[in-house]
Amino acid sequence: xxxxxxxxxxxxxxxxxxxxxxxxxxxxxxxxxxxxxxxxxxxxxxxxxxxxxxxxxxxxxxxxxxxxxxxxxxxxxxxxxxxxxxxxxxxxxxxxxxxxxxxxxxxxxxxxxxxxxxxxxxxxxxxxxxxxxxxxxxxxxxxxxxxxxxxxxxxxxxxxxxxxxxxxxxxxxxxxxxxxxxxxxxxxxxxxxxxxxxxxxxxxxxxxxxxxxxxxxxxxxxxxxxxxxxxxxxxxxxxxxxxxxxxxxxxxxxxxxxxxxxxxxxxxxxxxxxxxxxxxxxxxxxxxxxxxxxxxxxxxxxxxxxxxxxxxxxxxxxxxxxxxxxxxxxxxxxxxxxxxxxxxxxxxxxxxxxxxxxxxxxxxxxxxxxxxxxxxxxxxxxxxxxxxxxxxxxxxxxxxxxxxxxxxxxxxxxxxxxxxxxxxxxxxxxxxxxxxxxxxxxxxxxxxxxxxxxxxxxxxxxxxxxxxxxxxxxxxxxxxxxxxxxxxxxxxxxxxxxxxxxxxxxxx
Numbered sequence: 265x266x267x268x269x270x271x272x273x274x275x276x277x278x279x280x281x282x283x284x285x286x287x288x289x290x291x292x293x294x295x296x297x298x299x300x301x302x303x304x305x306x307x308x309x310x311x312x313x314x315x316x317x318x319x320x321x322x323x324x325x326x327x328x329x330x331x332x333x334x335x336x337x338x339x340x341x342x343x344x345x346x347x348x349x350x351x352x353x354x355x356x357x358x359x360x361x362x363x364x365x366x367x368x369x370x371x372x373x374x375x376x377x378x379x380x381x382x383x384x385x386x387x388x389x390x391x392x393x394x395x396x397x398x399x400x401x402x403x404x405x406x407x408x409x410x411x412x413x414x415x416x417x418x419x420x421x422x423x424x425x426x427x428x429x430x431x432x433x434x435x436x437x438x439x440x441x442x443x444x445x446x447x448x449x450x451x452x453x454x455x456x457x458x459x460x461x462x463x464x465x466x467x468x469x470x471x472x473x474x475x476x477x478x479x480x481x482x483x484x485x486x487x488x489x490x491x492x493x494x495x496x497x498x499x500x501x502x503x504x505x506x507x508x509x510x511x512x513x514x515x516x517x518x519x520x521x522x523x524x525x526x527x528x529x530x531x532x533x534x535x536x537x538x539x540x541x542x543x544x545x546x547x548x549x550x551x552x553x554x555x556x557x558x559x560x561x562x563x564x565x566x567x568x569x570x571x572x573x574x575x576x577x578x579x580x581x582x583x584x585x586x587x588x589x590x591x592x593x594x595x596x597x598x599x600x601x602x603x604x605x606x607x608x609x610x611x612x613x614x615x616x617x618x619x620x621x622x623x624x625x626x627x628x629x630x631x632x633x634x635x636x637x638x639x640x641x642x643x644x645x646x647x648x649x650x651x652x653x654x655x656x657x658x659x660x661x662x663x664x665x666x667x668x669x670x671x672x673x674x675x676x677x678x679x680x681x682x683x684x685x686x687x688x689x690x691x692x693x694x695x696x697x698x699x700x701x702x703x704x705x706x707x708x709x710x711x712x713x714x715x716x717x718x719x720x721x722x723x724x725x726x727x728x729x730x731x732x733x734x735x736x737x738x739x740x741x742x743x744x745x746x747x748x749x750x751x752x753x754x755x756x757x758x759x760x761x762x763x764x765x766x767x768x769x770x771x772x
Contacts, residue, residue, distance in 0.1 A: 357579035380408035395465035416446035478767035481508025482758035512555040523550030565593025602643035608634025649676035680725035691720030715754035735762025
């Protein structure tokens, strides 16, 4: 524990003045390999180190004497003259653009739907009002169908009527056991229309397919959406040119954000796999991020040792945190309700940030690379892990370490915490997961993957269902049962290393 008088907050200078030139420091990266050597890479010349952060930037210490407005401008438009105003600012950006697009699509769908409904009301014999019900026989409503309508169009209307995601809807014609395919035409001729019209209702049964969504990012720049329960790939998103370091998704609203070593945050539409916008940080590469889907803000940790907060609606940088780390920021977690953030760096430093005051307090204890951090929603406690196998539990109110758990080297590459029970899961080398108990400060269980024995780079836990999903250096995704303490499924998800995974909303 460190006394309070030894922990001085990092303050910002808000005045105007010349920026002090700071000589750039060279940071030598010690190479830690398994068994004294390098494991074979999964994709070409891709570095196989789970903690690799790319080339260092020479602006790591820049900006420590600038005001918040100057720092934000640095992140958002560093190479543009201040006098130039981007004309795209006058258009909708970020997820506001996605909402506008969806609104326009829904309006177009409604106009066509209303036209078919009006035709049916006028007695147009070519239009049929199809009754929709669940398998249990509960009526959902009616949908107007016109000649040549495909299964995909009909499914879209039924999903809108039932107010559920389209990919969760399956339709079965009455009297049939086969689902309606997207390409299938419901009817073409007046005779087929009359046959449908006179058939007993309901004409269609709707099945809702419950899916366990997950999203993953890999070192080859790919981002993929999964039905983790069925090990089925739903979407593949391309756009990043370098390794994807962090992902987060709002599965209910069908949108996602990913951060990469190419220096961009990319916003995705999970309905179509389309890229909505790429937000570029001109000071560093994104290594980690924490997203608040209610306020639509993302706090990203960068390769130059700083953190920047982005508004996902406007596409602009709204806050910058400088002066806390001397190495790249490897991990960050935020208690958004309390406006507190915790970040860890390759310099062994852990920083507690006040997002309103833009000040940070160092949490001293770790001596080596920080692999992951987690903070509880009330910002009372936190857990941090480092590559030497050390886990530390922090009391954030006193800014002191209250408990330590020591494992072996490479035992802690990523962590997930269940605050109600005091359990911590860490991804480890050799395809293993370690389950720690905070109360007894000991390693409780070790779980082994049935797949390749490669490092577990990332993990996401859904404690409500007792499931966890981890990504490995072999490109595999592994599903775990946290109640029975066993490996359930393993599947090849990417051709390169899986760097990040999330299967809970807002998780990363």
